[in-house]
Amino acid sequence: MDFKDLPDEELWLQMQDDLYDGLKDEVVEETKEALARGYSPTEVLAKGLVAGMDIVGVDFRDGVLFVPEVLMAANAMKAGMEILRPLLTQTGAPRIGTMVIGTVKGDIHDIGKNLVSMMMEGAGFEVINLGVNNDADKFVAAVKEHNADILGMSALLTTTMPYMKVVIQALKDEGLRDKVFVMVGGAPVSEAFAEEIEADAYGRDAATAVDIAKRYMAWKNAQRAAT
Amino acid sequence: MTTTPTTERRARRERDARRRQRGFTFVDAIKPLVNTLPLTEVLSPEGVDKIHRASMRLLKEIGVLIVDYPRAAETFRRHGAIVEERSDGQLVKIDEDTLLHFVRQAPASFVQRARNPAKDVPIGGRHTVFAPVYGPPFVLDLDRGRRQATIEDFRNFVRLTYMSEHLHHDGGTLCEPNDVDVKERHLDMLLAHITLSDKAFMGSVTHKENARDTVMMAEIVFGAEAIRERPAVLSLINASSPLRFDDRMFGALEVYAQAKQALLITPFLIAGAMSPVSMAATLAQQNAEALFGICYAQMLNPGTPCIYGSFLANIDLKSGAPCFGTPEGNLALYAGAQMARHYNLPYRSGGNFTASRIPDAQAGYESASTFVTTVQAGVNFVLHAAGWLEGGLIAGYEKFVLDLEMCGMMAKFVQGIGLDEEDFAWDAYAEVGPGSHFLGSQHTMRHYETAFYQHGVFNMDNYEKWESEGAEDAYKRANAVWKRMLQEYQPPVLDEGVKEALLEFAEKRRAEIRAGRLARE
Numbered sequence A: 001m002d003f004k005d006l007p008d009e010e011l012w013l014q015m016q017d018d019l020y021d022g023l024k025d026e027v028v029e030e031t032k033e034a035l036a037r038g039y040s041p042t043e044v045l046a047k048g049l050v051a052g053m054d055i056v057g058v059d060f061r062d063g064v065l066f067v068p069e070v071l072m073a074a075n076a077m078k079a080g081m082e083i084l085r086p087l088l089t090q091t092g093a094p095r096i097g098t099m100v101i102g103t104v105k106g107d108i109h110d111i112g113k114n115l116v117s118m119m120m121e122g123a124g125f126e127v128i129n130l131g132v133n134n135d136a137d138k139f140v141a142a143v144k145e146h147n148a149d150i151l152g153m154s155a156l157l158t159t160t161m162p163y164m165k166v167v168i169q170a171l172k173d174e175g176l177r178d179k180v181f182v183m184v185g186g187a188p189v190s191e192a193f194a195e196e197i198e199a200d201a202y203g204r205d206a207a208t209a210v211d212i213a214k215r216y217m218a219w220k221n222a223q224r225a226a227t
Numbered sequence B: 001m002t003t004t005p006t007t008e009r010r011a012r013r014e015r016d017a018r019r020r021q022r023g024f025t026f027v028d029a030i031k032p033l034v035n036t037l038p039l040t041e042v043l044s045p046e047g048v049d050k051i052h053r054a055s056m057r058l059l060k061e062i063g064v065l066i067v068d069y070p071r072a073a074e075t076f077r078r079h080g081a082i083v084e085e086r087s088d089g090q091l092v093k094i095d096e097d098t099l100l101h102f103v104r105q106a107p108a109s110f111v112q113r114a115r116n117p118a119k120d121v122p123i124g125g126r127h128t129v130f131a132p133v134y135g136p137p138f139v140l141d142l143d144r145g146r147r148q149a150t151i152e153d154f155r156n157f158v159r160l161t162y163m164s165e166h167l168h169h170d171g172g173t174l175c176e177p178n179d180v181d182v183k184e185r186h187l188d189m190l191l192a193h194i195t196l197s198d199k200a201f202m203g204s205v206t207h208k209e210n211a212r213d214t215v216m217m218a219e220i221v222f223g224a225e226a227i228r229e230r231p232a233v234l235s236l237i238n239a240s241s242p243l244r245f246d247d248r249m250f251g252a253l254e255v256y257a258q259a260k261q262a263l264l265i266t267p268f269l270i271a272g273a274m275s276p277v278s279m280a281a282t283l284a285q286q287n288a289e290a291l292f293g294i295c296y297a298q299m300l301n302p303g304t305p306c307i308y309g310s311f312l313a314n315i316d317l318k319s320g321a322p323c324f325g326t327p328e329g330n331l332a333l334y335a336g337a338q339m340a341r342h343y344n345l346p347y348r349s350g351g352n353f354t355a356s357r358i359p360d361a362q363a364g365y366e367s368a369s370t371f372v373t374t375v376q377a378g379v380n381f382v383l384h385a386a387g388w389l390e391g392g393l394i395a396g397y398e399k400f401v402l403d404l405e406m407c408g409m410m411a412k413f414v415q416g417i418g419l420d421e422e423d424f425a426w427d428a429y430a431e432v433g434p435g436s437h438f439l440g441s442q443h444t445m446r447h448y449e450t451a452f453y454q455h456g457v458f459n460m461d462n463y464e465k466w467e468s469e470g471a472e473d474a475y476k477r478a479n480a481v482w483k484r485m486l487q488e489y490q491p492p493v494l495d496e497g498v499k500e501a502l503l504e505f506a507e508k509r510r511a512e513i514r515a516g517r518l519a520r521e
């Protein structure tokens, strides 16, 4: 099918459907087509990609979609974002956000962290996934290098959870603590623990992580606009 | 009728003891199950061979990664394996002949010492041994809900295990004592096992040093020679699947193997994440990982007792969460048992598994579904036989008690059907004849106490009685049972000298650990 002949309204719907179906190449072409028709990057993002991923998010939450399907959708989103991101920066659109995420030192559990990473990418965030077994230096360096808005740390062991506090201290030592929003998660982690180590938020699952991240970015962008 | 005059009234037939026995009782010896039934098998001999060959291919062509423990790779290389350097460790590729040469040196069965010799644990053959849940960071009870586990919870679970006739082994990390510093936790856990119970226990694997401490404490209790003759510690060595072992696990394995203590080598597979979604691949991978670990132990010290372990579930492909009691998991549980028997090794798998957060109907069904499978597969060592909830995140007090009921029922089940003359009850028919009932027959009188499994927590009351007594569900009743068990708990005897030596050792190590930390800070 050639979507070039589709009316605009249909094009948006097609993009959303193709995202849902994880059709990366199609989503890339449709993104380009929408831009070519004169829509702003912000519009393409909102009407096509984000609208599509919202549906994916709901169906993932409700147990309609399988993880591999969401992964395909998130990859398609990521591909579309690669085209839009530089344009968004150029036009001075509100930042969607950059997240550095990793599992802390001594811990190699990453299934949950990768789900969070996948959903964040699905929501348009730029995600730098540091993998597992990360020490404070690695987290700090990545936050600096990518000028991250959000730092996500995952721990699945009660023995590695306390290390999150070490990382937060390292951020303080580097004068970065106020610049980055720290989100923590993993099965043994709790709201109370997050508070205790002075993290900014606890995310009980991937969907919640995305919600919190979006709310934080909205706040941050508003702050930025105000100053 | 003549009566002998007496000044003393006859005591009621052990009324107090009997009233106490409702729920679960303490017994001063263990009776591990001896499974007399035909075992359930799901693989044909050709199937077993296919899995075997696939796993040999994995070991030879794909290899196993050793992370941060080059000396283990070196041991493999010395014994003829091919070792490739990678940025994240050493990849070890081993051929069938070399591998099986070592695997064959592991004994087919062994006996683990307990502090009370009447509780020594036979592992292998037709024996099935039950041990409680291992590892959860949280506990749950009806009164206080879900919360971080503490050392007092840990001690409670040791006490409950000691009090449970249906558990034959103390297990290890019954829950994670979060309120004790990570670096010295193992000391408190070992002290609890040794002083609050007299059943066999598991060692610490969180660090090589901790494994050393475990061996030293076992030496204090049993004697250095005695534990080398027959092991006093059994320790859980997990693969960090897929196809990977790390320094912590292989470090601890090395310490225990050198002291000839028993090892439970367990691949950790949630199919879909740590292995492919197909059970054939998952079983081949499990086989490869288990044999690889066992092979390493034998290279270090031939004859070290090893259990072929399996922790195998599958992921929920819609959320990423682990599932338990699934049809696929149960098939694999049976097949794993066949593989272990194929190599003449004791087998560990199963338990009262559930993904449910509370002891509800889901927990009951999932647990029963895995547990019956566990027993029918002929599993020799059953970790997580009591207390498991939320995919291993919670040790549940009430769940523990409810699971004991399953353990008790299975103990009776594996005895099979007696077919002796007495079992056909001819005298009862002669006495009662057609059309009456057998409740008062002599045959019933001879056997009523043991004829049927006696429930400890399940309830058979009629509706009105049940209602008038508070209409309690199983969850509620279990709550009363564990509380009573804790109330009646009396610690086992422990030689004062041994106890002092243990405490002294623990204090010395605690001081060293703290000093070490200060030095580093």
Ligand code: B12
Pocket: A101, A106, A107, A108, A109, A110, A111, A112, A113, A115, A116, A151, A152, A153, A154, A155, A156, A157, A158, A159, A183, A184, A185, A186, A187, A188, A202, A203, A204, A205, A206, A207, A209, B134, B135, B136, B137, B176, B205, B236, B237, B238, B239, B240, B241, B249, B268, B269, B270, B274, B319, B320, B321, B322, B390, B391, B392, B393
């Ligand atoms: C799978 C698993 C493993 C796999 C991990 C494979 C992998 N690639 O990740 C393997 C086999 C490698 C493994 C190893 C070990 N494991 Co493990 N493992 C598990 C298990 C069964 C499931 C974890 C999981 O993936 N869950 C599914 C995902 C989707 O859920 P999740 O991780 O919780 O993530 C969700 C949320 O928490 C949240 N989230 C997660 N991260 C983040 C981060 C941010 C920023 C946010 C906002 C949100 C968020 O969103 C996610 C999606 O919804 C748990 C038990 C359990 N039921 O949780 C034990 C468990 C965590 N493991 C445990 C243990 C003990 C170990 C080992 C030490 C075992 C051993 N002796 O070797 C090793 C440790 C290795 C190491 N150094 O890390 C214990 C921990 C106990 C404790 N006291 O802390 C558990 C609880 C099991 C048990 N009862 O013993 N394990």
